[in-house]
């Protein structure tokens with residue numbers, strides 16, 4: 043469709059989705075990449091996929107929405123994701139109220155406590171949870187399985203892609 047002569051062109055503003063992740067054996071990164079691919083289907087969305095050690099308060103402030111992705115280690119989020127929150131928390135407090143977020147957890151058999159920890163921190167930030175934490179269990183229980191590189195099953199990756207796509211679409215439409 044062409045724009046009528048003289049009519050101002052209305053440009054929809056671009057939105058940024060920040061995905062901060064950490065991984066030991068690759069599972070969380072596959073989940074985060076799948077979510078990033080889903081969100082990137084939306085042309086108005088810029089996706090920034092950052093390792094937790096590379097991310098900080100400036101990235102949080104610049105983001106319109108966030109996904110935090112972590113393995114569950116010792117019934118907690120991974121240490122490097124916690125370090126990201128520790129470095130960022132007070133620098134952005136009260137400056138990101140109401141922004142949407144969700145989280146991805148790659149766990150051996152549980153994952154709920156890592157999700158709970160992230161949700162508690164994000165409640166302090168007054169972020170808005172737009173979808174329940176997506177937890178994928180790799181069924182790694184023995185030391186050998188836990189230390190082995192992970193391959194996330196395609197149906198689980200599809201769930202991550204769908205979540206990213208829904209997040210991206212919601213951000214672009216201004217629903218979130």
Ligand SMILES: Cc1cc2nc3c(=O)[nH]c(=O)nc-3n(C[C@H](O)[C@H](O)[C@H](O)COP(=O)(O)O)c2cc1C
Pocket residue numbers: 064065066067068069070071112113114115116117118148149150151152153180182187188189192
């Ligand atoms: C030190 C350590 C502690 C772990 N603790 C838990 C745990 O508390 N609950 C759980 O479900 N899985 C636990 N796991 C298993 C990992 O969550 C699982 O291997 C997951 O797939 C790792 O994700 P990643 O590939 O992104 O590192 C642990 C793994 C390691 C290395």
